[in-house]
Amino acid sequence: MIYSVTGHYSLILGLCVGLALVYFSIRNFRNSNQLDTKILTFSFLQLFFVLVSFISLIISFIISDFSNETVFNNSHTTKPLFYKISGTWGNHEGSLLLWLLVLTIFIFIFILRTNNQPIKYKILTVGFQQVIIIGFFLFLIQTSNPFNYLFPVPDEGLGLNPILQDPALAIHPPILYLGYVGSSIIFSSALAATTLKIVSTSWAIHIKKWVLISWIFLTLGILLGSIWAYYELGWGGFWFWDPVENVSLMPWLALTTLLHCILVLERKEILTSWVIILSIATFTLSMCGTFLVRSGILNSVHTFANDPERGLFILVFLFALIFLSLFIFFFFHQTSKNNSSNFFWLSKETSILVNNWFMMYFLSVVLIGTVYPIFLDVISSQKISVGPPFYHKLIAPFLIPFLFAMAIGPRLKWIRSDLKDKIYLISLLIISILISFFIVKNFNTNILINTILISSALYLFFITLRDFFSKKYKNFAQNTAHFGFSLLILSILFNNLFSSEIITNLKVGETYDNSKTKIVFESINQKKEKNYKSIIANFNITNSEGINNNLSPELRIYNQPNITTSEADIKTTLMKDKFIVINLVQNQDYFNVRYQVKPFMLWIWLSVIMISLGGLVSFLQKRI
């Protein structure tokens, strides 16, 4: 009770501080000899209030204070402490409070760490950022207050959705938010720099750190979500092209492109329009994702509650930001004379431009696939859903030239270049084509496209692998990220090609046997935990090579709320995952058993970690 009151009032105080900050920024901007110390103090104050509010919510969750509506809706006394805490951001209200917390932390760090930039720019960035922060404050207090009071106080809460009770998911939202919110700093600072016409090399060097930070977190956030989907949703896939996954992929694509443009801009004053538009796009796409997910237009596990009022607020706010940034872009930005048209065709600049256009293509495919069903529904009230084949068909062919460009591009020099060691490059190409042909030959599916796809990924793989050992090649960060990407594509391709699946219904004691695999359903155990009952099935699986595995998938029947989830049992080895999941067949003693062998699963996760590691290296690197 006391915590709810504290939390609520410190939110209101935080909003007031935000308004004061806007006032100080305007005053300071007019007379900007030095940064008003009040800006720093008040930013700290704002951070403090939001932190108090956030901690109050966590405490309310820990002590199961059911007079708080959010706690009542999302917690339960029998839940383990860990999930009580993670439940704080496992719901709409709490996750927005977390978002606000990250926003205030980031702007505070921004003020502290930005030293060699014009004062006006700093003030203006704070101003723009405060507009966003105030928007979120209003949103939180108006439509999704986490501290609503319930009377009479219920004895027991409704519980957290069991599929969200998972360690990966406890840290997935905070990490993803760090990425999303980092993009808000990029957004405000790009707007500030455009207004002051200082989009330049020195600005690029300064903002690059922020781009890298949000990029790393966004990459890891997406990875965690994907890992969670893999073992918890029980479908055995890692990416479903679900709209909710897509809305996190879109900012990532925009941010990756932005990162590459920044790399150019920190050397030469070109591509400025690209940089500004991408900075705006990254943040608006993140916001757009929030809108789509939270408004209930898209239905998914991420949809916490369908409240049109919330959707309307985000929609108006989002478009206000879009129009503001469009206005600033068209009004203040002047493209410089030495424009992108006069690059020499074989140079690093051109290759980055090529990368940009490919990325924009991928982005539009994902965007259209996600948003088009909504448009079609509104315009012609037809319901369609866009599935994986759409994305695969549109993306896979374009990956081929993209991968080749990724292999060749970084080897080029700035301004003007010619390819050295052509023989080496061509011989590697031939080797990759041959290897991939031998791999694909044994499978009578689509030999041509698979061979080319695998060989292009292999090509990138070999070239980046060799560059690790080559002395004259210094860009370790870039090489790691590109190597990781080639590994990712290879793992995904092999995973698709070589996966096998058995679906069958079995009773205890029964055996399924085809020529390759033998599945023995040995026994069933029951277990009772604090917040769920579980049925554990024991399987013994023998494959054609005689290797024996015991796997024990589980069905959990949660008490609050009463939902059954299936926990897959996965045996991960270096080269392949064995994945088994069971489901109840109603009113029968049969279980529906799904067994999959998925090669290279581990490598998909590892390669994404490697990609973000590349970002981390670049972040830690001192500029040479």
Next chain:
Amino acid sequence: MKKKLIPYSIILIFLIIFAVFYKSLKDTNIYTPETKINNDIPIFSAELLLSNENSNSTEIFELDKFYLLNIWASWCVPCRDEHPILMSLSKNNKLIIIGMNYKDNKKNAKKFLDELGNPYEKIIVDKNGTNSIEWGAFGVPETFIIYNNKIIKKYIGPLNNELLIEIQKIIK
């Protein structure tokens, strides 16, 4: 003038996007049966599941009788939920139930019917899902009521007791 064209058109595009999102917020996203019912059923020929014979639409659907076409699959969990309702409908002799087995494995499909019972008079095999698309299905399960070669009603998602009563009213 030409310079201003780009900003204005971009702003216009965003305004349209805003309008679309705004409208979709107001719409509910509960699936409603399509309004374009009363369409003729598609003409097709396909394999039948249990007899392994081929058959076509004119053989299966005769005039002046009520048919219920149910699209199902053994892997589809909601299909299991609605199965008892189909079983109870199959006892009604005014209605002939036809199944369409969507993207399924024959062995699993037969096992499904062995477990839960077979309410279907005939089962059309739709191995690659094209037949279901011609019927205008969005997914499984889906149910169509057919009379005189016309689709008179369509239900998306599993049947429930309310819909059971509704169907019984229609065939009366």
